[in-house]
Amino acid sequence: MLVKGFNSEVRNNKTVEINSDFVIIGGGTAGVCAAITAARKGTKTILIQDRPVLGGNASSEVRLWILGATSHMGNNNRWAREGGVMDEILVENLYRNKEGNAVIFDTILLEKVLNEKNISLLLNTSVYDVTKVNDTKIESVKAFNPQNSTEYVVKAPLFCDASGDGIVAFKAGAAFRMGAETKEEFGELFAPDTSYGELLGHSMYFYSKNTDKPVKYIAPEFALKDITAIPRYKAIGKDDKGCRFWWFEYGGEGDTIHDTEEIKYELWKVIYGVWDYIKNSGTFEDVDNMTLEWVGTVPGKRESRRFEGLYMMKQQDVIEQRKFDDAIAFGGWAIDLHPAEGVYSELSGCTQWHSKGVYDIPYRSFVSKDIDNLFLAGRIISATHVAFGSTRVMATTGFCAQAVGMAASICKEKNLKPAEILENGVIKTLQNELNKIGQSIPNVPIQKTTNVINEATIKASSSLSLSEIPFNGDWFPLGISAAQLLPLNANEKYSFKVLVKADESTTITIELRTSEKRDNYCPEVILETQTFNLEKGEQYIDVQFSKTISENQYGFVTFLSNEKVSLKTSNNRYTGVLSVFNGVNKAVSNNGKQTPPENIGVDTFEFWTPHRRPEGKNIAMQISPSIDVFNAENIGNGFVRPNNVVNAWVAELNDKKPTLKIEWESEKELSEIRLFLDPDYDHPLESTLMGHPEDVAPFCLRNYVIKDLNGNILAEKAGNYQTINTWKFDSKVKTKGIIIEVEHPSENVPASIFEVICS
DSSP states (O other): OOOOOOOOOOOOOOOEEESSSSSEEBBHHHHHHHHHHHHTTTTTEEOOSSSSBBBBGGGGHHHHHHHTTTGGGGGSSSTTOHHHHHHHHHHHHHHTTTTTTTHHHHHHHHHHTTOOTTEETTTTTTEEEEEEEEEEEEEEEEETTTTTTEEEEEEEEEEOOOOOSSSHHHTTOEEOOOOOOOHHHHTTTTTOOTTOSSSOEOOOEEEEOOOOOOOOOOOOOTTTTTTGGGGGGGGGGTOOGGGTTTEEEEOEEEETTHHHHHHHHHHHHHHHHHHHHHSSSSSSSSSSTTEEEEEEOBOOOOOEEEEESSSSSOOOHTTTTTEEEEEEEESSSOOOEEEEEEOOOOOSEEEEEESOOOEEEEEGGGGBBOTTTEEEOOOGOOOOOOHHHHHHHHHHHHHHHHHHHHHHHHHHTTOOOOGGGGGTTHHHHHHHHHTTTTOOOOOOOOGGGGGGGGSSEEEEEEOOEEEESOOOOOOEETTSEEEEEEOOOTTTOOOOEEEEEEEESSEEEEEEEOSSSSTOOOEEEEEEEEEEESSSSSEEEEEEEOOSSSSSSEEEEOOOOOOTEEBBBBOOBTBBBEEEOOOBGGGGGBBEEEOOOTTOOOOOOOOOBOTTTTTOOOOOOEEEEEEEEOOGGGTTTSSSSSSSSSSEEEEETTTOOEEEEEEEEEEEEEEEEEEEEEOOTTTTTOOOSSSOSSSOOOOOOOOOOEEEESSEEEEEEEEOOEEEEEEEEEEEEEEEEEEEEEEOOOBBOOEEEEEEOOO
């Protein structure tokens, strides 16, 4: 029994002092990815999160889906889903939770963090102050956990602010901005004027469900009474829920930090008023048995402070896809700005303008220009309001924060300040370490000297020679234009034989297209156009193109729309090969073509995007000459996904025992073997609500064995579903070679491997 008498002095809470290598404030996707990345490199990391769960806006408290460069499959960014830890989390969620339950996603994030012995996690702990050694160096952060009435003083040589509002950077005195820059400051033609608004607001969502009996609903007094106060009220659907109501937004006209509580009350007013409208207005049928299941209690914040780093990203970097020597990641979400009035605005809920492809994101934007030992991560990085409209989304912030975690480990190892990574070539080390965990920095391969595979002879039991995409699928009505995206060789004249079906005598127009920039998948260059007369019924068409592409890159065999015509498709799928369509994707302001107003610095171009499985089958065709780019020579090239070429070894489907043999002239000592497999980087894997057609990507190797040349098993995997498989040996394996025996994922999908790293 504890009995305490009166104390005339103010009592102090329990105080715990912690010392570590690296402290991250904020446990959203950015903080989580940074922490895991640093911890896996041996950096002792403290992750401080002010909420009871991890994930921030992706958590069950807010329930926004994670998205990034793939943009709901609504843009021209092929194979652009974010890699590394961000990919690992999304793939894990797909396997366990393809239906998109946000509560289960909470547990996946928590497990990932708790599994790392070098991470100490402080949940329900709010940082409220900092102490500094001098003007430009943080000594510690102070935090309080109201659940255990404990104060924490956390010290480290390195800090990362991924808190969303930037509490640490703010308290430390770092320069920041709120609101929109003028057009003149950075030459950004899309910079909004004050009438549109300078800040994006907060959002809150609700979930509803059907029950087995009528449920009445009496709205609270504070609920919105007049639904017409919401100009888009006719867009409300009775079955919509969660972040499909992303446009339930408010607060951009005020202070999105200090007005958050008032913003929350206004959003509750909207939510309960909308539910009253659904249940009681008489506008909707079959709502008697519906009830509210969940309403958010924490606003999902989009924008507040942005802190100034060593470089500030701007509109031109995104739209023009500018290259940076210190690139550590890529982005690809549209520049996505919202009117400040949010749900009450007469304007569209968002204005999205896409670039033609992914763009570089530089390391300098994550390093505070004012505080020597402070990294920036998440939505507070150094970017203008316009560029922030693209960099702010969660898959991008998590992806970029991996670079912060890796940079912190390098700083610890080499006793550097964050800015010093830009000196003496250390940025190359950072880029390489990131790429070895799947970062896929555009046009930056894994350094050959860090992979002993490049000293070996590599032979495959077979390699795919794509002479035919079999005619074994359904018919696809050509109501919209379609194209087969293929990795073509330079200066090669190709011919294609396709099977079509015409409802009546008509014509079909077929084009060979490619991208102006080799790294893009935007078929704006029409190399050749041919038109064919069709008779009613099924018939083959032989298409012989005389034009060629000048570099090895992807080309589009394009079939222009004709509602009287159908194309034969194939049930076969291949790594690095897919079909795309010039259709509509309203989720990302894609109407088939981007046609911006003049003088806003944005390109006009068409969207050619995939369809989600089980749709989006390849177009059946015979190909001559065969496409022979799937060879074992791709192993060791340093790329772990398609980027302008396939970059993968793909076996022939009729190879009953696909095998890679990797052999050195002299014996090597191996401590680790790492395989990079195909998780379908084109699928966005939204983390919640959306749902996905399968729990394992159809291209991913499920079963394989790694042996030495004597047949001794070094590693064996059954039922794999993850992208990167790393095998670390307790003691070094001495061998002159390894053999990787694999199984095809299915009868219609051949086995493939992007990369093998041996070290």
